[in-house]
Amino acid sequence: GESVGLHLPTLSVQEGDNSIINCAYSNSASDYFIWYKQESGKGPQFIIDIRSNMDKRQGQRVTVLLNKTVKHLSLQIAATQPGDSAVYFCAENNAGNMLTFGGGTRLMVKP
Amino acid sequence: NAGVTQTPKFQVLKTGQSMTLQCAQDMNHEYMSWYRQDPGMGLRLIHYSVGAGITDQGEVPNGYNVSRSTTEDFPLRLLSAAPSQTSVYFCASRKQGPRNSGNTIYFGEGSWLTVV
Numbered sequence: 001g002e003s004v005g006l007h008l009p010t011l012s013v014q015e016g017d018n019s020i021i022n023c024a025y026s027n028s029a030s031d032y033f034i035w036y037k038q039e040s041g042k043g044p045q046f047i048i049d050i051r052s053n054m055d056k057r058q059g060q061r062v063t064v065l066l067n068k069t070v071k072h073l074s075l076q077i078a079a080t081q082p083g084d085s086a087v088y089f090c091a092e093n094n095a096g097n098m099l100t101f102g103g104g105t106r107l108m109v110k111p
Numbered sequence: 112n113a114g115v116t117q118t119p120k121f122q123v124l125k126t127g128q129s130m131t132l133q134c135a136q137d138m139n140h141e142y143m144s145w146y147r148q149d150p151g152m153g154l155r156l157i158h159y160s161v162g163a164g165i166t167d168q169g170e171v172p173n174g175y176n177v178s179r180s181t182t183e184d185f186p187l188r189l190l191s192a193a194p195s196q197t198s199v200y201f202c203a204s205r206k207q208g209p210r211n212s213g214n215t216i217y218f219g220e221g222s223w224l225t226v227v
Contacts, residue, residue, distance in 0.1 A: 009151075034216075041220075041221070042220060042221070043115075043201050043203075043218030043219055043220050043221050044154070044201070044218050045218075046216060089153050089154070091153075099144075099146075099154070099156070099203075099216070100156070100170070101146075101153030101154045101155070102153050103151075103152055103153050104151070104152065104153050
């Protein structure tokens with residue numbers, strides 16, 4: 001079936017470096033994507049979203065890139081900080097206005 | 112500023128027992144949903160509701176029941192708990208509106224359920 005998934009289960013970066021977290025999706029009809037951050041013991045927290053009519057969207061220290069040709073989504077975090085350590089999920093907003101999540105990538109920031 | 116409130120936070124059940132996870136939101140959101148998250152995995156949709164009196168199945172509905180008698184509450188019932196239902200459960204709510212409004216999807220803090 002259609003799914004949203006991630007390439008890397010764990011990403012370790014040095015504090016101050018940029019982080020790139022990737023996500024592959026298989027439903028070519030998907031038209032809206034969201035990145036969530038989940039800290040240990042907490043629920044998912046919205047980071048940024050993007051619609052399929054866009055290739056790039058920027059927030060504060062975060063950028064989401066969408067490549068519809070290869071069905072690939074990425075989250076870039078600039079100047080990664082220890083507080084960025086968490087699990088990051090991409091999600092597709094499905095027809096029922098609920099979410100289908102990928103498997104998650106754990107980001108570990110080394111001081 | 113309550114948002115989405117889930118109870119209990121932690122629960123241990125014996126196989127075959129029943130229980131209800133409570134979820135309440137005070138934001139007058141039309142959409143509510145329940146997800147489960149297994150270790151090292153993403154969230155999977157169990158059931159959802161687009162308004163009072165309306166519920167529908169998600170990806171993994173077996174073993175769970177829901178009801179939506181009010182806008183505020185969306186309880187999740189386990190009728191006969193099984194070890195496979197050991198997981199973390201998240202309730203979420205969202206306003207009715209355009210699909211490009213992800214920042215209106217609110218999650219509860221989670222309920223940790225262990226079935227022994």
